[in-house]
Amino acid sequence: MGTKNVPPATSPRTLSVDIGGSGIKLVTLDEHNHPTAEFRRTVTPHPATPAAVLTAIMELAKLETEFDRIACGFPGVVKKGIVYAAPNLDPSWKGFNLAEALTAQFGKPTRVANDAVVQGYGTVEGKGLELMITLGTGLGSALFLNGRLVASLELAHHAFRKGKTYEQFLGNKSYEKGGKKRWNKLLLEAINNWFELFHYDHLYIGGGNAKKVTAKLPENAKITSNVNGIYGGLRLWEDDY
Numbered sequence: 001m002g003t004k005n006v007p008p009a010t011s012p013r014t015l016s017v018d019i020g021g022s023g024i025k026l027v028t029l030d031e032h033n034h035p036t037a038e039f040r041r042t043v044t045p046h047p048a049t050p051a052a053v054l055t056a057i058m059e060l061a062k063l064e065t066e067f068d069r070i071a072c073g074f075p076g077v078v079k080k081g082i083v084y085a086a087p088n089l090d091p092s093w094k095g096f097n098l099a100e101a102l103t104a105q106f107g108k109p110t111r112v113a114n115d116a117v118v119q120g121y122g123t124v125e126g127k128g129l130e131l132m133i134t135l136g137t138g139l140g141s142a143l144f145l146n147g148r149l150v151a152s153l154e155l156a157h158h159a160f161r162k163g164k165t166y167e168q169f170l171g172n173k174s175y176e177k178g179g180k181k182r183w184n185k186l187l188l189e190a191i192n193n194w195f196e197l198f199h200y201d202h203l204y205i206g207g208g209n210a211k212k213v214t215a216k217l218p219e220n221a222k223i224t225s226n227v228n229g230i231y232g233g234l235r236l237w238e239d240d241y
Helices: 051-060 098-106 115-121 167-170 170-180 180-198 227-236
Strands: 014-019 025-027 040-043 069-074 077-079 081-084 110-114 129-135 139-145 148-155 159-163 202-204 221-223
Touching: 014 051, 014 115, 014 227, 025 051, 025 227, 040 051, 040 227, 051 098, 069 098, 069 115, 069 227, 077 110, 081 098, 098 110, 110 115, 110 227, 115 129, 115 139, 115 148, 115 227, 129 180, 139 167, 159 167, 159 180, 167 170, 170 180, 180 202
Parallel strands: 014 069, 069 110, 129 202, 202 221
Antiparallel strands: 014 025, 025 040, 077 081, 129 139, 139 148
């Protein structure tokens, strides 16, 4: 994933950051969406407070090449750079302006969006209605039309079965408790529900737990690479999300 002898930048370089419930990774992308160095990774601190996560990002970024702006995917509800909920990190994130904090920390303009939005930007093909789902500590979701973001969804916290939410059945805790077979069966049930709700043309499944999907998926659904959560950072700056 690294690139040697990188030529001087001719247009803005983007530090793309992917914050997850269990890990944080980042890399600098050039104008062609190519990494200018190796991907940097670290474990998400616990407790995952804003100060602890910002410190972890700063330590990783010290190893990076020069960059001009920042794109960040965050596992929670984000509007205009402000976090409204982060159920899989820490309650102290509520109301925290992550975009402003990163700009202050690095002195670079910053855009922040839900991590499923950023992964979707790095995944969708731009053909029709496309749903991006991320499976990890929790569950993320975003909807795109012809390559443009329609909405950052919160399917994770909608009712699924027996009064419980999709995230309660498809998050990592459920996988560990119920096992792979049951988790995959529930995922197929959820996929059927989502299709009935959106009648999307394509479904993409990413996130750290996408590798645990063994069920036979519908023809219009496929597993995507988790690193798309990094490569979508450039698109976050190109689209008026």
